[in-house]
Amino acid sequence: MTEQQAIAGTDLLQLDRGVGDFHYKMEYAYDAGAGLSEQTIDYICEAKNDPEWLRDFRKRALATFLREPLPTHWASKQLAELDFSQIRYYLAHGQKAGRTWEDVPEEMKRTFERLGVPEQERKFLAGVEAQFDSEAAYSNMKEALRDQGVIFVGSTEGLHKHPEIFRKWFGKVIPTGDNKFAALNSAVFSGGSFIYIPPGVKLSHPLQAYFRINAESFGQFERTLIIADEGSEVTYMEGCTAPRFDTATLHSAVVELVALPGAKIQYITVQNWSPNVFNLVTKRGMAMENSEIRWIDCNIGSRLTMKYPAVILRGRKARGEVLSIALANNGQHQDTGAKMIHLADETTSNIIAKSISIGEGRSSYRGLVKIPNHLKGCRNNTECDALLINTSSRTDTYPAITLRGNRSSVQHEASVSKISAEQIFYMQQRGLPEAEAMSLSVNGFVNDLVREFPMEYSVELKRLIDLEMEGSVG
Amino acid sequence: MSLQICDLHARIVERAILRGISLEIRPGETHAIMGPNGSGKSTLSKVLAGHPDYEVTQGSVVLDGVSLLEREPDERARMGLFLAFQYPCEIPGVSIANFLRAATQARLPEGESLSVTDFYQKLYHEMDALGMQRTFSSRPLNSGFSGGEKKRAEILQMAMLQPRYAVLDETDSGLDIDALKVVAGGVNRLRGPEAGLLIITHYQRLLDYISPDFVHVMVAGRIVQSGGPELALELEKRGYGFLEERYGSSEVSPLAGAGTPG
Incomplete structure (x- = not known):
């Protein structure tokens, strides 16, 4: 009880959009300007001092990006509103990420202080990386972990200092040509984390990254690569916010996870984007024998989010899990889901997706589960539940489950429910104002899923849901 | 100090259901309203609580000097009105304990926060007094509850929220004798100089355990007779038929609204 109280009393992860809606006027040492061409790539490579192989990689990716059509034939037509020529692809201060907060430039430091990042670090994190626009402003990890050989650095430092691990896995889980936005990220990526956990090392506290967009008409393209070596365990947490601008902001990350035999990776995302952000992210993990990858994905805010965390179950007895919560408010579309690709015997996967649509908000679930003919003893469980708050809300479910052969099993359940006027009246009769009654119902709806989250994040998620519901009744 | 209902008229859509109810409940008093199905008993409880489906067309309700009718349901609740x-x-996913915590917190002044320890102490104290298993409080509120469990949960909420005026709408219906005793025990625990109670019931049965100070008979949207506990016994003996003949029933009075539950 006391621990719970202590945690409930502090904001462990400040993702309140009201609090996040501010920005500082910055002088950027590096600004690739608006628009995307080979020159943009060259500019980024020079600024970052990229090796030649990476310049080639980026340019090939650019060609793929330019060649591939927008997926508007199946995804939202809103994508067509993105004007790639108006976006700025690289904005950096030109300083190395600080190891202490004193080393961080003043405006950036103030930003992260307002977002509560240093405080969280002191309280419960094993390491923090704080990215401001294109590059990390701060990056630090507990000394003890460094001694154990844990690597937690930015992607640039990772590829320069640890090329033997970085290059082995970089772009292997999500190839450049996977989709148009993965290609875009591959062309212009900067920032994000590179993490390596040595065999048998089990981190008791999470590593956290905070991605902050400060500039207008900007695209953030962080690239994260996490490798958990045999028998190791790590929890990684990312939080994101941006101020609200009139123009579109683009966030297009690529996250690759590799769980080597017996390893466990838990990747937690809680994002609360302002309503001008297009959030188009590719996330995929590769799970080797007897390893486990678990995505916990909470999407709140943004104008359009498209994100389908995936696990490729490559080794025998590998386990994959996606627990996802999406909340779509007025003018927002959460197009989220999960993919489970079974490639070995006795692999198991579990998908639980819950979506909440408020007002004119729309949520879609897209799932893909594949179990080929030659495998045996595979199992998948998929549950997707949608909650509609108003009659104008919308939800769609597009599950695709391919099970071949009869030596594996799948199970799929879906439900749609609505908060009834009688429920609200009942709760109001007990003294709860309408908005509070709504958020209590919504919290109840996601409760069995949130129980699976580390407590710090479930507290924050509850707070974010309360904030969303406050504005939704009128 | 009282809950004062004065010439209350209310309708749902275009059908008048309450047709001039006047009743005053003072702290320390227990009133029972009895009446045949469709007489408007449940409507009265919902109108008092502020259910949005009902429109008040005439009359007033004043709680301890403050007019109630223009207030939101949650404000009325925080002023001390409770409806069982x-x-x-059903509130899926929200445990009884968490629900009551939120409801208790909502009653505190702005900026003050509930002591979790005190809250659980009080919750367990009340549960023990009502003879409830403590694990009951961690079940999601009313989800998959039996009829009896739902009513017990109502009584527990009432005990925790300590209303000044509590209205119990047919809390006895569909209960076995054990559940009935729990309900009656909870109600009797609340009774005292501070609380006014209004018990709506179809049968005399509950009144064997909770003896009311006043009994009112409601027929076709009006209170047609008031008296002491002996009135309930008389009704039990004679049935509602003779009253309906005299004051109109749902059959003879279309205004009373046939088919309205309660």
Whole structure:
């Protein structure tokens, strides 16, 4: 009880959009300007001092990006509103990420202080990386972990200092040509984390990254690569916010996870984007024998989010899990889901997706589960539940489950429910104002899923849901 | 100090259901309203609580000097009005304890926060007094509850929220004798100089355990007779038929609204 109280009393992860809606006027040492061409790539490579192989990689990716059509034939037509020529692809201060907060430039430091990042670090994190626009402003990890050989650095430092691990896995889980936005990220990526956990090392506290967009008409393209070596365990947490601008902001990350035999990776995302952000992210993990990858994905805010965390179950007895919560408010579309690709015997996967649509908000679930003919003893469980708050809300479910052969099993359940006027009246009769009654119902709806989250994040998620519901009744 | 209902008229859509109810409940008093099905008993409880489906067309309700009718349901609740529902709603995923915590917190002044320890102490104290298993409080409110469990949960909420005026809408319906005793025990625990109670019931049965100070008979949207506990016994003996003949029933009075539950 006391621990719970202590945690409930502090904001462990400040993702309140009201609090996040501010920005500082910055002088950027590096600004690739608006628009995307080979020159943009060259500019980024020079600024970052990229090796030649990476310049080639980026340019090939650019060609793929330019060649591939927008997926508007199946995804939202809103994508067509993105004007790639108006976006700025690289904005950096030109300083190395600080190891202490004193080393961080003043405006950036103030930003992260307002977002509560240093405080969280002191309280419960094993390491923090704080990215401001294109590059990390701060990056630090507990000394003890460094001694154990844990690597937690930015992607640039990772590829320069640890090329033997970085290059082995970089772009292997999500190839450049996977989709148009993965290609875009591959062309212009900067920032994000590179993490390596040595065999048998089990981190008791999470590593956290905070991605902050400060500039207008900007695209953030962080690239994260996490490798958990045999028998190791790590929890990684990312939080994101941006101020609200009139123009579109683009966030297009690529996250690759590799769980080597017996390893466990838990990747937690809680994002609360302002309503001008297009959030188009590719996330995929590769799970080797007897390893486990678990995505916990909470999407709140943004104008359009498209994100389908995936696990490729490559080794025998590998386990994959996606627990996802999406909340779509007025003018927002959460197009989220999960993919489970079974490639070995006795692999198991579990998908639980819950979506909440408020007002004119729309949520879609897209799932893909594949179990080929030659495998045996595979199992998948998929549950997707949608909650509609108003009659104008919308939800769609597009599950695709391919099970071949009869030596594996799948199970799929879906439900749609609505908060009834009688429920609200009942709760109001007990003294709860309408908005509070709504958020209590919504919290109840996601409760069995949130129980699976580390407590710090479930507290924050509850707070974010309360904030969303406050504005939704009128 | 009282809950004062004065010449209350209310309708749902275009059908008048309450046709001039006047009743005053003072702290320390227990009133029972009895009446045949469709007489408007449940409507009265919902109108008092502020259910949005009902429109008040005439009259007033004043709680301890403050006019009630223009206030939101949650404000009325925080002013001290409690309604034990005839059909309590299911609230999936929200445990009884968490629900009561939120409801208790909502009663505190702005900026003050509930002591979790005190809250659980009080919750367990009340549960023990009502003879409830403590694990009951961690179940999601009313989800998959039996009829009896739902009513017990209502009584527990009432005990925790300590209303000044509590309206119990057919809380006895569909209960076995054990559940009935729990309900009656909870009600009797609340009774005292501070609380006024209004018990709506179809049968005399509950009144064997909770003896009311006043009994009112409601027929076709009006209170047609008031008296002491002996009135309930008389009704039990004679049935509602003779009253309906005299004051109109749902059959003879279309205004009373046939088919309205309660």
